Amino acid sequence: MEKVECLIIGSGPAGxxxxxxxxxxxxxxxxxxxxxxxxxxxxxxxxxxxxGYPDGIMGPLMMEHFKNQAVRLGTDVRFGMITAVEFDKxxxxxxxxxxxxxxIECESVIISTGASAKWLGIPSETKLNGSGVSxxxxxxxxxxxxxxxAIVGAGDTAAEEASYLSKICKKVYMLVRKDEMRAxxxxxxRVNNLANVEILYNTETDEILGDTVVEGVRVVNNQTxxxxxxxxxxxxxxxxxxxNTAIFKEYLTMDNAGYIITHPDSAKTDIPGVxxxxxxxxxxxxQAVTAAGTGCMAALDAERYLSAREATLEA
Numbered sequence: 001m002e003k004v005e006c007l008i009i010g011s012g013p014a015g016x017x018x019x020x021x022x023x024x025x026x027x028x029x030x031x032x033x034x035x036x037x038x039x040x041x042x043x044x045x046x047x048x049x050x051x052g053y054p055d056g057i058m059g060p061l062m063m064e065h066f067k068n069q070a071v072r073l074g075t076d077v078r079f080g081m082i083t084a085v086e087f088d089k090x091x092x093x094x095x096x097x098x099x100x101x102x103x104i105e106c107e108s109v110i111i112s113t114g115a116s117a118k119w120l121g122i123p124s125e126t127k128l129n130g131s132g133v134s135x136x137x138x139x140x141x142x143x144x145x146x147x148x149x150a151i152v153g154a155g156d157t158a159a160e161e162a163s164y165l166s167k168i169c170k171k172v173y174m175l176v177r178k179d180e181m182r183a184x185x186x187x188x189x190r191v192n193n194l195a196n197v198e199i200l201y202n203t204e205t206d207e208i209l210g211d212t213v214v215e216g217v218r219v220v221n222n223q224t225x226x227x228x229x230x231x232x233x234x235x236x237x238x239x240x241x242x243x244n245t246a247i248f249k250e251y252l253t254m255d256n257a258g259y260i261i262t263h264p265d266s267a268k269t270d271i272p273g274v275x276x277x278x279x280x281x282x283x284x285x286x287q288a289v290t291a292a293g294t295g296c297m298a299a300l301d302a303e304r305y306l307s308a309r310e311a312t313l314e315a
Contacts, residue, residue, distance in 0.1 A: 001104065003107075004106050004107070005106075007110070008075075009034070010033070011031065012112060015112035017296055018112060018299040022299040023075045024073055025303040027299075027306065028074065028076070029075050029299075032080045032098065033078065035081055037067075040114060040117070041062060042063055043059065043129060047288065050289055083100045089272075091309075093106060107306060112277050112280065114243075115244060118242060125237070132210065134237070137151065137236045141236075142168065145169065147170060147232075148231060149171070152205060152237050154183065155240070156184055160187065162197055163187075172196060173200060179201050202221050206220045216230055243279065243281075252274070253270050259280065260280055266297065272305070275298040275301050277297060
């Protein structure tokens, strides 16, 4: 069985940053990219809010830069999927299975599997993803400054993003499937008092309009069956995310949504030698820059863990 000092599960800003720090600490990291090498940023067209890119950068190119830096410093980046894990709760080595067949023994594991946005599941949403359709208003709202947009959702996240968009967009249509919102009363009060936010209750998306970019949305009232078309240039989906953490459920403490819980002020989990970073543990910020920051934390925590473990074994 292959043995590695530091295994990183998943790529994206968190995984690649963890790899950069782990490689510089001579931990000889091995990183498996997963089903979506580079993570969610590979489906983001323009990134304007990451420091160091004054003119902005395309998401896929940015992830290539992250990857190239990790490789240059000594990371062994591999294409493949970790399909099962056996974490040792007593502080021993951990076993991971790659693509359902090959096993690797690991002294430390850094989880950076991220989270996947929930989508409506309509064809036009897929076709126009990155061309007006987005699952992150904070990431992409800037591109629709002074324009009209629509946002789907009824929870606190949707209300927060509608509030954010209201500051930069001319008009925000909030599409709510039921006759009331799920958001907290405080958040509901906030959006209800925004002059340029119009909340459409009992409203579902029938189709996002446009051939190459979003030009509008056709909505349907699920009580009356009435359809109408609204002219918008941006369409935001805010119906939640699914953390990609299912294979760790048997071993790690998670919240009700499946986000892995870390010890305060660290990337440590309840299993010695297992660390987590990025959107697999962050349901609040979900930004590339915060993911990279937690990737740094995870690698530093792993390096300290391995040093302490080595000192104990030598004693």
